[in-house]
Amino acid sequence: MRYIGRRLLHGLLLLVGVSLLSFLFADLAPGDYFSELRTNPRVSAETIAALRAQSGLDRPLPVRYAAWVASVLRGDFGYSLAYNSPVGPLLWGRVRATLLLTGTATLLAWLIALPLGIWNATARGTWGDGVSKVVLSFLLAIPDLLLAIVFLMLAVETGYFPAGGMVSAGWASLSGPERLRDVVWHLALPVAVLVLGMLPTLVRHVRASMAEAIDSPFALSARAQGIPRQRLLFRHLLPAAANPLISLFGFSLGTLLSASLLIEVVMGWPGLGPLFLEAIMARDFALALAVVMLSASFLVAGNLLADILLYRMDPRIRMK
Amino acid sequence: MAADPFLSVRRLRKSFAGRPAIQDVTFSLERGRTLGLVGPSGSGKSTVARCLALFEAPTSGEIWLDGRNLCALNRRERAAMRAEIQLIFQEPASSLNPRFTAAQIVTEPLLIRRVGTSKTRLQRAAESMETVGLSRQALQTPALEFSGGERQRLAIARALALKPKLLILDESFAGLDLSVQAQVANLLLDLQERRGLTYILISHDLALVWRLAAEIAVMDHGSIVEHAGVADLLARPQHPCTKELLNAAQALSLDGAPA
Amino acid sequence: MTRRTKIAAALAFLGILHGLAIFAGFLAPYPYAEQHREFPYAPPTRIHFRHLRPFVYGWAEGREDTTRSYPIQFLVHGRLFGVREPGVVFLLGSDAYGRDLFSRLLYGGRVSLLTGLLAAFLSLGLGLALGTVAGFHGGWLDQILMRGGELVMALPWLYLLLAVRAFLPLHITTVQAFFLLIIIIGGVGWVRPARLIRGVVLSARERGFVLAARGFGASDAYLIRRHILPLTLGVVLTQATVLIPQYILAEVALSFLGLGVSEPVPSWGNMLAEAQQYHALVAHPWMLAPGLAIIPVLLGYLLLADTLLESRSQ
Numbered sequence: 074m075r076y077i078g079r080r081l082l083h084g085l086l087l088l089v090g091v092s093l094l095s096f097l098f099a100d101l102a103p104g105d106y107f108s109e110l111r112t113n114p115r116v117s118a119e120t121i122a123a124l125r126a127q128s129g130l131d132r133p134l135p136v137r138y139a140a141w142v143a144s145v146l147r148g149d150f151g152y153s154l155a156y157n158s159p160v161g162p163l164l165w166g167r168v169r170a171t172l173l174l175t176g177t178a179t180l181l182a183w184l185i186a187l188p189l190g191i192w193n194a195t196a197r198g199t200w201g202d203g204v205s206k207v208v209l210s211f212l213l214a215i216p217d218l219l220l221a222i223v224f225l226m227l228a229v230e231t232g233y234f235p236a237g238g239m240v241s242a243g244w245a246s247l248s249g250p251e252r253l254r255d256v257v258w259h260l261a262l263p264v265a266v267l268v269l270g271m272l273p274t275l276v277r278h279v280r281a282s283m284a285e286a287i288d289s290p291f292a293l294s295a296r297a298q299g300i301p302r303q304r305l306l307f308r309h310l311l312p313a314a315a316n317p318l319i320s321l322f323g324f325s326l327g328t329l330l331s332a333s334l335l336i337e338v339v340m341g342w343p344g345l346g347p348l349f350l351e352a353i354m355a356r357d358f359a360l361a362l363a364v365v366m367l368s369a370s371f372l373v374a375g376n377l378l379a380d381i382l383l384y385r386m387d388p389r390i391r392m393k
Numbered sequence: 394m395a396a397d398p399f400l401s402v403r404r405l406r407k408s409f410a411g412r413p414a415i416q417d418v419t420f421s422l423e424r425g426r427t428l429g430l431v432g433p434s435g436s437g438k439s440t441v442a443r444c445l446a447l448f449e450a451p452t453s454g455e456i457w458l459d460g461r462n463l464c465a466l467n468r469r470e471r472a473a474m475r476a477e478i479q480l481i482f483q484e485p486a487s488s489l490n491p492r493f494t495a496a497q498i499v500t501e502p503l504l505i506r507r508v509g510t511s512k513t514r515l516q517r518a519a520e521s522m523e524t525v526g527l528s529r530q531a532l533q534t535p536a537l538e539f540s541g542g543e544r545q546r547l548a549i550a551r552a553l554a555l556k557p558k559l560l561i562l563d564e565s566f567a568g569l570d571l572s573v574q575a576q577v578a579n580l581l582l583d584l585q586e587r588r589g590l591t592y593i594l595i596s597h598d599l600a601l602v603w604r605l606a607a608e609i610a611v612m613d614h615g616s617i618v619e620h621a622g623v624a625d626l627l628a629r630p631q632h633p634c635t636k637e638l639l640n641a642a643q644a645l646s647l648d649g650a651p652a
Numbered sequence: 653m654t655r656r657t658k659i660a661a662a663l664a665f666l667g668i669l670h671g672l673a674i675f676a677g678f679l680a681p682y683p684y685a686e687q688h689r690e691f692p693y694a695p696p697t698r699i700h701f702r703h704l705r706p707f708v709y710g711w712a713e714g715r716e717d718t719t720r721s722y723p724i725q726f727l728v729h730g731r732l733f734g735v736r737e738p739g740v741v742f743l744l745g746s747d748a749y750g751r752d753l754f755s756r757l758l759y760g761g762r763v764s765l766l767t768g769l770l771a772a773f774l775s776l777g778l779g780l781a782l783g784t785v786a787g788f789h790g791g792w793l794d795q796i797l798m799r800g801g802e803l804v805m806a807l808p809w810l811y812l813l814l815a816v817r818a819f820l821p822l823h824i825t826t827v828q829a830f831f832l833l834i835i836i837i838g839g840v841g842w843v844r845p846a847r848l849i850r851g852v853v854l855s856a857r858e859r860g861f862v863l864a865a866r867g868f869g870a871s872d873a874y875l876i877r878r879h880i881l882p883l884t885l886g887v888v889l890t891q892a893t894v895l896i897p898q899y900i901l902a903e904v905a906l907s908f909l910g911l912g913v914s915e916p917v918p919s920w921g922n923m924l925a926e927a928q929q930y931h932a933l934v935a936h937p938w939m940l941a942p943g944l945a946i947i948p949v950l951l952g953y954l955l956l957a958d959t960l961l962e963s964r965s966q
Contacts, residue, residue: 090803102819214950218908219943222927226937236930283896331808335905341929342739349811350884350909353818368808447865472869480867487860490879502868548864555868 077381084373091369092362096138099358105130106154106356128154141359150366151359155352160363163348168330168367170239171337173346175329177260178267182275183325185268190279191306194287205276213273220266221339234262237341263340267333271325278321282314289313319386320379327375330368397460399424399591400471400559405454407440407562410450414440418454424558424610425585427592429606429623431599431638436612442563444608445593446480447471458559463624476506479552483542489551496532498547502554521550525580542573553584561593566601578605581594599642604645611635655963662956669949670769673761676835680755681734681741685916688750690739694935696745699724708741745938747926757941760918765949767833767919768900772892774838775823775899779845780888784876786846787853794850801843812840813902817911826917833912837902845891849884856880886960893957904946920946 097106107121107130125131134281144151147158156163189205196202199224235241239259244252286292287310295309330345337346345364352360398421405418415437422428430438443449445456447463456463463474482488489498500519503509509517519529525546531539539547545565552560562581566574582605584590596602603607603623609619611634619632630636665751672679685734691711699706719829722739735741740813743754786794804812816836824832838929856862860880870878907921914922920942926938 087802089805091800091806094803098816103821208949209813210954211947214947214954216904216943216946216950218904218924219940221945222924222930222933224939225928226930226933230934328808331811334808334810334814335908338909342726350814353815356819361818365807365811365815368811369806372808373806448863448867475867475869480864482864484860488864490861491880493861501865505868505870505874507866551864561764 076384080377080380084377086104087373088366088370092141092366093138095362095365096134096141099362100134102389106357106358108356128152139380141362153352153357153360154357155357155360158391160360164363164367165347167343167345167348170342171330171333171346173239173256174260174263174337174342174344175267175333177270178264178333179329182262182268182271183322186272186275189272190276191311193276193280194283195306197284209273209276212269217266217267217270218335218339220265221336224262224266225272225340228262235259239343259342263336263342266336266340267325271332275325279314279318282317283310286310286314315386316358316383323375323377323379323382325375326378327372329375330371349391397457398422399459401457402441402445402647403455405441405444405456406447406452408452413452413615415444415612418612418615418617420610420617420620422591422593424591425589426608427585427594427606428594429596429602429609430564430593430612431609432612432634433638435614438612439563440615441563441612442480442593442595445559446561448480455582458634476555476558477557478561479555479557480561480563481545481552481565482546483547483567485541485568486567488548489544491537492535494533494535494549494555495527495539496545498536499532499550499554502551506555508555513562517554518550521553523602524553524584525550526576540573542577545569545573545577549577549580549584557590559591559593559594561595563595564592564597566596571602574601599638606649611638655959656762658959659956661957662952664893665837666949666952666956667836669761669952670765673765675759676755676758676762678730679732680752680758681731681743682755684751684756684759684918685749688746688752689929691723691740691750692742692748693743693748693932694742694746694750695936696938697742699741708735708739710739715897719779727863744941745936747939748929748932752939753941756918756923757920757945760920760923760942761945762919763830763913763919764900764903764921767830767837767903768833768896768898771838771841771899771902772895774834774886774893775841775895776845778842779891780849782842783849784884786851788857788876789874790854797846798850801846804840804843809840809905810902812903813837813906816840817906822911826913829913831908833903837860837899841899843896845888845895848887848891852884852887853880856883890957890960893953893960897953899929900946900949902922926941 105125106123106128111339122131129137132140141151144159149161150164151160152158153160153163193205195200224234225236235258239256240252241255241259241322244255247255292310293304295305300309333342333344334346334349336342337344338350341347345367349364350363351357352364401421403419406513407414408626416442416517416538418437420428430441431559432438440449444451447562451464454464458474458477459475463471466474493501496515496518499521500511503514503517508514515532519532522529522532528547536544536547550563560581566577569577578601581592585592592605594602594605606623608622609626610617611626611632612618613632613634619626619630621631627636627639630639674822679692694711697708697711699708700721707721707723709719710722720739722735722741724733724735724741727733733741740746740752742752744757745753747753747756782797786797813836817832821830856879859879862875864874867877902921903912904921904924906920907914908925910922910925912921913919923939923942925945927933929939933939
């Protein structure tokens with residue numbers, strides 16, 4: 074329990090550090106939300122200064138930081154100058170959309186990678202494993218961006234899938250099951266791209282962990298004792314291979330909010346990605362910071378989860 | 394005239410994080426003699442070695458070598474003193490950089506202290522190699538390709554480069570075959586005779602100590618509990634720790650059968 | 653194939669690809685900004701041979717005009733090959749402005765590949781320096797560096813890159829953008845190499861031969877230079893093979909989003925952005941060339957990385 078408490082505190086401190094660093098960086102960076110206005114000759118310097126003062130951009134750093142922290146605790150997460158609203162409400166719909174996308178993709182990727190990796194590990198050196206290796210390596214070399222564009226091209230060409238967005242027009246007027254079908258239809262391509270992007274690395278890790286477990290001395294002696302394959306696999310090998318996979322899984326969870334940025338932008342999925350891009354292009358610091366903090370929190374939480382799971386599942390670590 | 398002994402250690406004490414590893418270690422050693430330092434694991438032998446070799450600064454106490462107090466030197470003097478005392482480590486494999494050639498290993502001390510030119514250094518390296526019984530042809534061979542015993546010879550050749558007066562051998566024979574041990578032991582005896590080197594030999598192997606040392610000091614829990622000439626100690630051990638050590642050694646006679 | 657052969661093959665392969673990009677100025681028949689408005693989205697020009705001499709036909713009304721032929725000339729205008737106006741040789745077709753895609757692919761490759769290489773150089777250099785200092789001296793310096801690294805690692809990588817880039821001046825020259833990209837990508841990526849190198853240095857510090865050298869009075873600088881740094885080489889090389897492709901992709905992503913190198917200077921990223929006219933894309937699939945070109949590059953680095961990794965674990 075104390076271990077968990079310490080790690081939790083560590084994570085929180087990390088996030089505080091990140092937020093401070095971001096504020097510092099935004100201060101050091103030339104320009105802010107109103108900088109673009111300077112290029113407009115019709116807007117005078119006084120107006121810009123007044124706008125700055127109005128939105129509190131001219132206050133000293135500690136004051137702004139404190140105000141931001143207070144806003145976070147209220148649930149507002151700062152104030153977006155571009156949208157003229159507290160950041161909070163802007164986020165949640167987007168977060169849900171992103172989680173839907175990455176959650177589905179991550180789940181699918183793991184569901185495919187686990188059996189595939191295990192099979193590869195048991196069938197090492199065979200023709201099947203060789204083919205699998207080559208295909209996955211090739212897949213790894215294909216940039217997600219390219220896949221997304223190609224898929225969209227095919228979607229536009231064949232019309233089998235929508236070319237972007239999360240829901241069709243008039244979604245609100247559809248019935249429950251039809252709504253679900255519509256979302257799934259829109260999910261298909263982005264999820265496919267993400268899964269294909271995640272698979273190669275995942276399968277590699279699963280294969281490596283399983284191979285190590287299979288080759289380990291205790292597995293060899295278990296086989297020598299004549300333990301049947303199924304039992305060997307599930308009761309002995311999988312638990313042994315689980316450790317590095319658990320950290321990987323925790324990390325997978327940690328990237329739920331950040332893995333899909335590019336795909337969302339390219340494929341028009343209304344998640345955090347496009348919002349973030351908008352925010353930073355407009356130098357809307359509060360909005361950008363909120364997205365960054367959210368993703369960072371997920372990362373930190375993912376690592377924390379992995380640590381905790383490892384701690385509970387591996388008695389060796391507890392002994393330390 | 395009874396001059397001060399060559400090496401004189403007085404009330405040496407070293408603590409790590411508040412816990413004493415050695416306390417009140419006192420002994421002296423004449424030039425050209427070998428002192429065997431024996432005792433169970435954790436008795437502080439290596440700590441003494443490291444203090445003597447100036448790897449650790451003692452918490453208190455004095456070490457006098459050839460009339461100079463090592464603990465009272467400033468940095469520069471201490472650095473100069475390092476040439477006089479050399480430590481030969483236990484694992485020849487790890488104390489030599491496997492990627493270095495024999496030449497690089499043996500000339501390294503000279504290089505570090507900027508002695509001579511690369512040509513003269515190489516010359517001295519060749520001589521050192523031959524002194525320890527290695528062929529000078531092997532100078533360009535990487536350390537990896539030498540056997541355990543040969544590597545220990547390289548370590549000795551390297552240690553001799555700066556012409557030390559005191560050589561500390563910390564378990565330097567562990568892990569070597571018996572025949573190789575014998576060869577290296579002979580080499581050391583030979584060097585001692587020719588160059589008047591003084592040795593402190595730390596070992597678990599009493600047979601070896603009997604062979605090489607003139608006196609033995611037994612350590613236990615950080616202190617020296619008995620210190621006598623080899624023959625005396627083996628014939629008439631006083632301290633229970635010494636007796637235990639001797640019993641354990643005798644229990645494994647040469648053919649391995651219990652006594 | 654032995655390990656040596658694999659490494660040599662991968663290096664040769666990568667060398668060729670990078671070489672093609674570096675010598676873009678010579679190999680490309682056209683400058684990257686040269687437009688041929690009369691040939692928008694032209695398909696790849698077919699090369700014909702007459703008596704082993706290559707030539708191309710004219711292009712009119714969307715098809716080959718066999719009444720006009722233009723021989724391909726070599727070593728003309730300081731370029732490897734070209735055809736005399738008004739003939740055109742678009743080996744990979746042209747884009748919306750009639751710019752030769754093959755030429756832009758080469759020039760774009762130069763930008764993307766070079767950015768990846770230099771950024772990796774920067775982050776590895778930083779990682780090496782900081783990791784060595786942290787591992788060797790330990791203490792508070794180590795703590796600060798590792799904590800700082802944790803902060804950087806807590807942020808999702810692409811988000812960090814985008815944010816840093818966007819909050820810096822947006823309207824800068826291409827050269828500035830190029831170097832800025834390198835500094836940002838490389839400057840953010842030092843943490844992982846630093847950690848790995850720190851680990852190597854920590855264990856190397858305790859090795860017998862380092863202690864022995866210390867016993868001869870060696871200075872810290874000597875120990876690091878002579879004994880410890882050579883031990884980091886393995887890690888540095890494997891990290892390089894992993895980071896370079898990552899950084900190439902980073903450049904592509906940034907330029908794709910408009911935050912990297914911008915028109916008219918091509919990079920594989922901003923060229924891919926042009927390919928987003930999906931209706932046009934089906935009819936003109938050659939616009940995907942920059943994306944496809946990345947694949948062999950990544951494959952090469954992948955092969956190299958795998959070979960290096962498997963031998964290190966032996």
